[in-house]
Amino acid sequence: MRKYFEVFRLSFKMQIVWRFDVAMTMFATISRIVAAWILWNAIFSGKALVSGFTFQAMLSYYLVSSFLTSLDLSGQISGEVSYLIRDGGFTKYMVTPLNPLGFFSFRTAGEAAFQLGFSCLAAVICALLLPINIILTSDIKQIFLAIVMILLGLLCMMCFHHLLGMLAFKFLSVSTFLHAANNLTAFLTGALIPLALLPEWSITAMRMFPFYYVTYLPAMLLTGQSGEEALTGVITLACWTGGLLALNHFIYHKLRVQYDGVGI
Template identity: 45%
Template sequence: MSKYWQVSKTHMKAQLAWRADVIFNMIFTISRILFAYLLWGTVFQQGGTVGMFTFHGMLSYYIVSSFLSQLEMSDGISGEIHARIRNGTFSRYMVIPVGIEKYFMAMELGVVLFYLIFDLIAAAVWTVIFRIWFAFTTDPEILLSAVIMAILGMVFMVQLNFFLGLLTLKYQGIDTFLMIKSNLTALVTGTIIPLALFPEGVVNVMRILPFYYVTYLPSMLLTGMIPEEAFRGVVIILCWCLVMQIIIRRTWKKYRRKYDGVGI
């Protein structure tokens, strides 16, 4: 376990070399909240509610969902694996004394821990600036369920991006897979529009997919909404993590023989 913690610490420290990325990450978080403020401020001009949201409830949701979505930074894993396999340097991960998938999970942990404090600051600042009556659950069980779900959601996204990267062992390019994943996650994670505003039939379909539990449901739970889905959500995303792990192992076992890289 200590060797993986060393990997996390190394990547945490490595972020200091890219300080501009920290600034842009905070700007992106701020711009998303600002966009939500301007958009929903217009919608809620006459007061009332939209779906199950009040104006401040909607902004609370966007602040939490923006915070969680900015913490999920595993997209680079698939690109890293793809590039390493194509140029023959994926061998470096095969010779180090750590599990390859666990290495990338440890790497993601280091990045998340580094950006955690900055994303919290950005969210807190805009809560004060916009004078939002921030809605947050006070139920410890719901809070715990939301945190566990958010962690499992990030684990699933690491697994998914790791799996997509491994597809390079079979396919020359994985751009199509990455495009489908990006478009699907942008919609189904609820970072653009809260899924509660979609027709019930559409939401029921989305509940089958793991992306529903990555950002949207944890955000809803943390802002005190749909608490009845908490336990079921944890179970479903956990099952998806287990299924994804089986798929990864079978894919790696089947296609690793096709890799003929050189160098490290």
């Protein structure tokens, strides 16, 4: 386990060199929140409630969900893994004493940990610049379960994207899969719009999949809503994460023996 924490530490330190990337992530978070404020300010014009949300509750949700979205850097795993497999560079990760999923997960976690402070700063700046009265829960249990769900969600998305990247073992080009998956997960996690705005039957269907619990439900819990789903959400997400970990392990060890690693 020590070698994985070394990957985490080096990844964390390397972000200091690439400061512009961090600044752009911070700018993207602020832009997302400002755009949401403009959009929902127009929608709430003359209305007190929209699908059970007050204007301040909706902005609080976007503030928290944008913060969580900025921490999820797992999307880069699928692109890098698929490129390395097709290029032949994936071979070096097969001969080191590190599991590729563990390596990419801890490296991404190091990057996310460095950006944690900047994401918080972006959220604070938006809260100060815009008339947002942040609504956050004071329920310690709900906060704890939301944090557990956030950590599980980040791990789940890393497993999901690593699995997508390994499709390159079988397909010449996986760009279509990656593009479709990125767009779909952005919607299903609630990063684009609160899922509460959707019909009830669609929300019921989404509760069967892990994406519902990655961004949307933790953001709802932290803003004092959907508390009755907290424990069920943690259990469901833990089951999905465990299943994806096992599936990654099975597929990697099954397909690695067919990989010649010469590149294309």
